Amino acid sequence: MRLRLRDTSALAVGSVVSGLLAYVFFATTTRVLDPADASPVSVLWTYWSFSAAAITFPIQHWIARTVTAHRNEAEVRSALPRVFGIVAATALALGVLSWLARNGLFHRDGLAFPALVAGVTLGSAVTGMARGTLTARRRFANLAVIFVAENAVRCLGAAGLAVAGVRQPVAYGAALLIGYAVVIGWPAALRLQSAARVSSRAPLRFLRGASSGQLLAQVVLTGGPVLLALGGGTPVEVTALFAGLALFRAPYVLALGLVSQLTGLFTTFVVQNRRSTLDAARRLIIGLTVATTILASAFGGTVGSASVQLVFGPAVHLGRLETGLLAAGSSLALGNLVLTVLVLALHRPSGVARAWLAAFAVAAGCFSLVAVSPLDRTCWTFVVAQTTAFVVLAVEEAFGRVRLSANSPHALPSTRTDG
Numbered sequence: 001m002r003l004r005l006r007d008t009s010a011l012a013v014g015s016v017v018s019g020l021l022a023y024v025f026f027a028t029t030t031r032v033l034d035p036a037d038a039s040p041v042s043v044l045w046t047y048w049s050f051s052a053a054a055i056t057f058p059i060q061h062w063i064a065r066t067v068t069a070h071r072n073e074a075e076v077r078s079a080l081p082r083v084f085g086i087v088a089a090t091a092l093a094l095g096v097l098s099w100l101a102r103n104g105l106f107h108r109d110g111l112a113f114p115a116l117v118a119g120v121t122l123g124s125a126v127t128g129m130a131r132g133t134l135t136a137r138r139r140f141a142n143l144a145v146i147f148v149a150e151n152a153v154r155c156l157g158a159a160g161l162a163v164a165g166v167r168q169p170v171a172y173g174a175a176l177l178i179g180y181a182v183v184i185g186w187p188a189a190l191r192l193q194s195a196a197r198v199s200s201r202a203p204l205r206f207l208r209g210a211s212s213g214q215l216l217a218q219v220v221l222t223g224g225p226v227l228l229a230l231g232g233g234t235p236v237e238v239t240a241l242f243a244g245l246a247l248f249r250a251p252y253v254l255a256l257g258l259v260s261q262l263t264g265l266f267t268t269f270v271v272q273n274r275r276s277t278l279d280a281a282r283r284l285i286i287g288l289t290v291a292t293t294i295l296a297s298a299f300g301g302t303v304g305s306a307s308v309q310l311v312f313g314p315a316v317h318l319g320r321l322e323t324g325l326l327a328a329g330s331s332l333a334l335g336n337l338v339l340t341v342l343v344l345a346l347h348r349p350s351g352v353a354r355a356w357l358a359a360f361a362v363a364a365g366c367f368s369l370v371a372v373s374p375l376d377r378t379c380w381t382f383v384v385a386q387t388t389a390f391v392v393l394a395v396e397e398a399f400g401r402v403r404l405s406a407n408s409p410h411a412l413p414s415t416r417t418d419g
Contacts, residue, residue: 004140006141007138007140007141007261008140008258008261010140010141010143010144011140011143011144011147011257011258011260011261012254012257012258013144014143014144014145014146014147014148014257015144015147015253015254015255015256015257015258016253016254017147017148018147018148018150018151018257019250019253019254021148021151021152021154021155022151022154024151024155025151025154025155025158025175025176026041026042026045028155028158028159028162029041029045029158029172030042031162032158032161032162032167032172033167033169033172036107037167037169038169039106039107039169040105040106040107040108040113040169040170040173041169041172041173041176043105043106043113044113044116044117044120044173044176045176047117047120048120048124048176049218049222050215050218050219051120051121051124052124053214053215053217053218054124054211054212054214054215054218055087055121055124055125055128055211056124056125056127056128056131057128057210057214057256058128058206058207058210058211058214058349059083059125059128059129059132059207060128060129060131060132060135060260060263061132061135061210061263061341061344062076062132062203062206062207062210062344063076063128063129063132063133063135063136064132064135064136064260064263064264064267065263065264065267065344065345065347066136066203067132067133067136067137068136068263068264068267068268068271069267069270069271072193073133073136073192073193074192074193075203076132076192076203077192077193079203079204080129080192082203082204083125083203083204083207084125086204087121087122087125088122090121091117091118091119091121091122092118094117094118094121095114095115095117095118095121096114098113098114098117099111099114102114108169112170112173113170113173116170116173116174116176116177119177120176120177120180123177123179123180124180126180126183126190127146127150127180127183129189129190130146130183130186130189130190131143131146131189131260133188133189133190133192134146134186134189135260135261135263135264136264138264140260140261142186142189143257143260144257146182146183146186147257149182149185150179150180150182151179153178153179153181153182154175154176154178154179157174157175157178157179158172158175161175205349205350206344206347206349207349208349209348209349209350209351209352209353210344210349210352210353212353212356213340213349213352213353213354213355213356214340214352216353216356216357216359216360217333217336217337217340217356217389220333220356220359220360220363220382220385220386220389221245221249221252221333222245222249224241224242224245224378224379224381224382225238225239225241225242225245227367227378227381228241228374228375228378231367231374231377231378232374233374233375233378237374237375239316240308240316240317240318240322240375241318241322241326241375241378241379243308243311243312243316243318244304244308244318244322244323244326245326245330247307247308247311247312248296248300248304248323248326248327248329248330249330249333251330251331251334252330252333252334252337255334255337255338256337259337259338259341262338262341262342262345263341263344263345266278266281266341266342266345266346267345269281269345270345270346270347275401278342278346278401279401281342282342282394282397282398282401285335285338285339285342286335286394288335289331289332289334289335289338289339289390292331292334292335293328293331293332293335295331296327296328296330296331297324297325297327297328297331298324299327300320300323300324300325300326300327300328301320301321301323301324301327302320304318304320304323304324304326304327305317305318305319305320305322305323307323308323321376321379322375322376322379325376325379325380325382325383326379326382328383329379329382329383329385329386332383332386332387332389332390333386335390336355336386336389336390336393339390339393339394339397340352340393342397343355343393343396343397343400346397346400346401347400348396348397348399348400351392351393351396351397351399351400352393352396354392354396355388355389355392355393355396356389358388358389358392359385359386359388359389359392360385362384362385362388363381363382363384363385363388366380366381366384366385367381
């Protein structure tokens with residue numbers, strides 16, 4: 001199983017266009033609505049990004065890995081009722097919780113936005129299933145189209161509302177939700193082979209570990225502005241940090257689509273017990289991550305500040321130290337993403353969760369103890385968290401390779417291999 005240039009190019013283009021359309025949707029919303037009315041949509045948009053990390057990504061890569069390992073879709077189909085039962089219960093719980101906290105979250109009464117939270121939760125799962133099935137079947141061109149179509153529908157919905165003069169925030173929240181409806185264009189991706197047996201509990205354990213790990217990773221990746229605000233940063237600094245993270249996170253956004261190919265590739269190496277190939281992949285990932293982090297740090301420390309001002313305007317300013325740290329941390333985040341896919345292919349989802357729990361613990365100590373300005377402290381904390389996760393993920397991957405059984409490689413998905 002090899003990576004095909006045509007598929008890689010399609011996924012790259014799809015990821016870039018999808019990411020741009022996501023920002024177009026949000027920009028359209030904020031331009032049509034005043035800041036107060038746009039606030040609940042901003043909260044829903046933020047939750048959408050977290051649900052993509054905690055639900056869509058794990059389900060997609062669980063399906064792709066499981067189908068590749070078993071060479072059929074029966075295992076996935078047998079587990080789906082329980083998986084979606086848990087997602088439905090989670091959607092209901094989050095809907096109720098967001099309703100109870102509606103005034104603080106959305107600054108308005110009513111059931112509309114809590115219902116949208118529940119809908120986004122369910123939509124994330126359905127999208128994860130469609131993407132996972134297409135990934136397992138290696139239909140990467142179709143996967144790239146789904147990436148683009150989902151946010152294109154959202155943009156068209158927001159544009160239509162703007163042209164019609166609609167000024168109700170809930171309408172723009174609904175426009176975000178309808179993006180998930182694009183999966184109906186690929187009905188075959190929602191139909192799997194009949195299951196011949198009842199699944200074990202392993203799929204639920206896989207999703208639990210992958211979901212918690214990716215959620216924590218997303219918090220580290222995007223939560224800097226919140227941490228800075230809580231730590232005493234000024235509004236101007238918070239805005240500048242948000243802009244800097246958005247700029248240097250661009251390669252990560254691109255890679256989110258590209259790693260779809262790696263799930264099947266790495267899983268094939270694992271199922272065939274190709275330890276030397278896995279070892280080579282590990283060395284390549286670590287080597288490239290270290291090299292690109294050094295280069296990114298140099299880029300951020302020299303022209304990063306000017307780049308931020310070029311993209312976001314002269315009023316948005318970060319010093320060279322801050323841009324160097326943000327660029328380095330973002331490069332490490334990209335390496336962590338690829339390492340995560342490799343660790344998941346080795347069926348060690350709890351290892352992903354452990355890595356980010358460790359990152360949180362070390363980052364908390366860094367933020368509490370480092371005696372510098374709030375902005376510098378937040379940037380250092382970002383780098384420390386990404387570095388810690390990178391080291392722990394590398395260790396988890398090494399343990400996964402050690403535990404591969406040469407005699408029964410197809411036994412990998414059992415509970416024994418999940419450290």
